[in-house]
Amino acid sequence: MSQADAAFLLAFDEGGQAVGCGALRPLDRSGIGEVKRMFAAPHTRGVGSALLLALETAALEMGYRALWLSTRRVNRPAVAFYSRHGYAEIEPFGRYVNRPESVCMGRQLHR
Secondary structure: OOOOOOEEEEEEOOOOOEEEEEEEEEOOOOOEEEEEEEEEOOOOOOHHHHHHHHHHHHHHHHOOOEEEEEEEOOOHHHHHHHHHOOOEEOOOOHHHOOOOOEEEEEEEOOO
């Protein structure tokens, strides 16, 4: 892991308005990072995908080998979004253990 092991990204439209964000933080020292605070404004097709790709690229550069995340099970669009991008359900981790409303997902990173 490098010293810079976290990131917060903002996406802006052509007019300079923020239309999305996403964050990355370390979970532990075994090379796993957590995706946090993912958001894309409605009707901004492609913003979420671009942010996730940028976070994955940053994670690889920082030395992460995998990314994990949690979202609410009822947020079906988010679960489908992450599934389309190669994330699969994993065992709950951290504060999401014993939280049936959460679904945890993960993905191995490859260069």
